[in-house]
Amino acid sequence: MIDQTWAERAAGSKLECEVNGKAVSAEITPSTRLLSVIREDLGLTGTKRSCEIGRCGACMVLVDGKPVNSCLTMAYQCSGKKITTIEGLAGEEMLHPVQQSFLEEGGYQCGYCTPGMIISVAAMLAENPKPSMEQIEEHMSGNLCRCTGYGGILRSIERAIERGGQSDDRG
Amino acid sequence: MALNQEELLRSPAVWQPRSIEEAIGMKEEWGSAAVYTAGSTLLRTQWEAGTAAMPRHLIDLGSIASLSGIREEEGAIAIGPMTTLTDCRSSGLLAEHAPLLVDAVRNIAGWSVRNLATLGGNVVYRVGDAVPALIALNAKLEWHDGSRLLFESAEEWASSSYAVPRLLTSIRIPCEEDDPTSNTKRFFAFHKVGRREAFTPSLVTVAIQGEAEEDGTLTKLRIAAGGGQTTPVRMTRAEELLLGAKPDGAGLQQAFEAVLEQYEPRTDPFATDLYRKRTAANLVVAALWSQSPSNASKG
Ligand SMILES: Cc1cc2nc3c(=O)[nH]c(=O)nc-3n(C[C@H](O)[C@H](O)[C@H](O)COP(=O)(O)OP(=O)(O)OC[C@H]3O[C@@H](n4cnc5c(N)ncnc54)[C@H](O)[C@@H]3O)c2cc1C
Numbered sequence: 001m002i003d004q005t006w007a008e009r010a011a012g013s014k015l016e017c018e019v020n021g022k023a024v025s026a027e028i029t030p031s032t033r034l035l036s037v038i039r040e041d042l043g044l045t046g047t048k049r050s051c052e053i054g055r056c057g058a059c060m061v062l063v064d065g066k067p068v069n070s071c072l073t074m075a076y077q078c079s080g081k082k083i084t085t086i087e088g089l090a091g092e093e094m095l096h097p098v099q100q101s102f103l104e105e106g107g108y109q110c111g112y113c114t115p116g117m118i119i120s121v122a123a124m125l126a127e128n129p130k131p132s133m134e135q136i137e138e139h140m141s142g143n144l145c146r147c148t149g150y151g152g153i154l155r156s157i158e159r160a161i162e163r164g165g166q167s168d169d170r171g
Numbered sequence: 172m173a174l175n176q177e178e179l180l181r182s183p184a185v186w187q188p189r190s191i192e193e194a195i196g197m198k199e200e201w202g203s204a205a206v207y208t209a210g211s212t213l214l215r216t217q218w219e220a221g222t223a224a225m226p227r228h229l230i231d232l233g234s235i236a237s238l239s240g241i242r243e244e245e246g247a248i249a250i251g252p253m254t255t256l257t258d259c260r261s262s263g264l265l266a267e268h269a270p271l272l273v274d275a276v277r278n279i280a281g282w283s284v285r286n287l288a289t290l291g292g293n294v295v296y297r298v299g300d301a302v303p304a305l306i307a308l309n310a311k312l313e314w315h316d317g318s319r320l321l322f323e324s325a326e327e328w329a330s331s332s333y334a335v336p337r338l339l340t341s342i343r344i345p346c347e348e349d350d351p352t353s354n355t356k357r358f359f360a361f362h363k364v365g366r367r368e369a370f371t372p373s374l375v376t377v378a379i380q381g382e383a384e385e386d387g388t389l390t391k392l393r394i395a396a397g398g399g400q401t402t403p404v405r406m407t408r409a410e411e412l413l414l415g416a417k418p419d420g421a422g423l424q425q426a427f428e429a430v431l432e433q434y435e436p437r438t439d440p441f442a443t444d445l446y447r448k449r450t451a452a453n454l455v456v457a458a459l460w461s462q463s464p465s466n467a468s469k470g
């Protein structure tokens with residue numbers, strides 16, 4: 001039997017959070033994966049679905065500024081949080097400096113890993129604007145790319161470091 | 172965004188208790204139909220792989236504030252089980268008192284997984300890569316079984332077959348103060364070998380914590396080996412051979428043989444028993460060889 005006080009402890013099926021600066025209030029079962037909320041409920045398909053077990057980084061988003069794999073995160077873990085997807089990284093007028101760097105340095109080929117890569121690089125540079133190669137490797141090891149051989153990605157990261165990878169409008 | 176009623180009925184109810192007592196009460200009420208959830212990264216992997224079914228009830232421990240954080244407490248560093256691996260990785264207290272654990276955590280998954288995953292989840296996993304480090308550090312675990320607190324060492328936990336769902340409430344690492352009159356120096360080593368350099372599941376994990384005199388005589392030594400699905404164990408035979416000695420070529424050869432004999436890895440299609448045994452033995456002797464004062468500069 002469910003204790004009366006416990007009933008108040010049940011995470012409801014209403015998810016209230018902020019996505020890319022906009023308040024979201026949606027009827028969603030609490031164990032739904034954030035990846036499906038973003039892609040299917042909110043239609044933000046920039047966040048990619050690939051391995052679905054936390055191993056590739058294609059589904060990376062920021063939750064309160066920290067990168068997490070949205071395929072591993074459940075809706076209840078996002079309650080009251082600020083979520084930033086690739087669509088919310090740039091400002092109105094300009095690309096985010098990390099996006100601009102990937103564009104200029106050819107940091108992608110098929111582009112499937114790119115949204116996740118950019119999210120991770122932006123989060124890394126927000127925490128540490130001048131990371132060493134060792135720190136870059138540690139922070140980026142959860143993002144896999146099957147095309148580029150990583151050369152272009154590393155060049156893009158170096159470029160983003162040079163221009164100061166921070167953006168003013170991250171969530 | 173209307174909710175599909177069928178989906179609602181199929182998906183687990185998520186409960187957010189405010190206290191340890193409430194969490195335990197829920198677990199006792201629902202038994203195996205309920206599962207404690209921390210970062211849920213391991214649970215998600217098990218659900219996706221089909222090795223565990225999604226339960227009817229998830230008891231989210233994230234809502235209990237007292238289960239998070241790292242503090243100094245009565246000669247120990249007390250880590251709340253809900254502390255994320257990222258917070259362990261960047262903790263100044265752990266860097267000062269337990270750099271071995273920081274090194275272990277740095278080698279678990281990748282940054283984004285560590286932002287969700289907790290130390291408690293890794294410990295309860297039992298074959299988590301933090302466990303060999305906690306054994307080498309002589310860490311103590313505090314559990315609540317519903318009626319009282321229970322204490323056991325990380326070593327006892329790893330070697331027990333205890334499956335009754337207790338709640339892990341604290342992980343304590345003893346802080347040993349440096350004796351200013353002593354010439355001993357502390358050392359540690361953590362090595363994880365997988366099939367690629369980074370972000371890799373472990374084939375073999377080895378953790379060592381010890382103390383040596385200036386001339387290299389080992390005065391304290393704890394060695395633990397695990398990796399893959401192998402439950403971490405202490406390499407007591409190698410420890411006994413090396414304690415009180417200055418590890419030289421012959422001594423290290425004996426220690427190598429002792430690890431080869433005592434480490435009993437679980438195999439899988441990726442690596443044989445012998446490969447894992449040799450790897451563990453090599454990692455142990457290489458770490459001890461490179462910390463010895465006569466070899467350090469050659470390492
Ligand atoms: C991509 C990926 C890579 C990974 N790489 C590694 C790796 O390199 N090394 C490694 O060791 N692990 C790895 N893991 C496994 C896992 O992420 C870690 O072991 C992690 O620390 C588990 O913590 P969690 O908080 O996510 O646990 P959860 O999944 O929430 O829980 C794990 C288990 O512990 C129980 N539990 C949690 N907290 C408590 C508590 N306080 N009391 C009682 N029971 C509790 C849960 O019921 C569950 O059975 C990886 C996982 C993924 C997805």
Ligand code: FES
Pocket residue numbers: 048049050051052053054055056057058059060069070071072
């Ligand atoms: S789809 Fe989430 S990490 Fe691969």
Ligand code: FES
Pocket residue numbers: 107108109110111112113114144145146147148
């Ligand atoms: S550009 Fe194709 S996977 Fe990275």
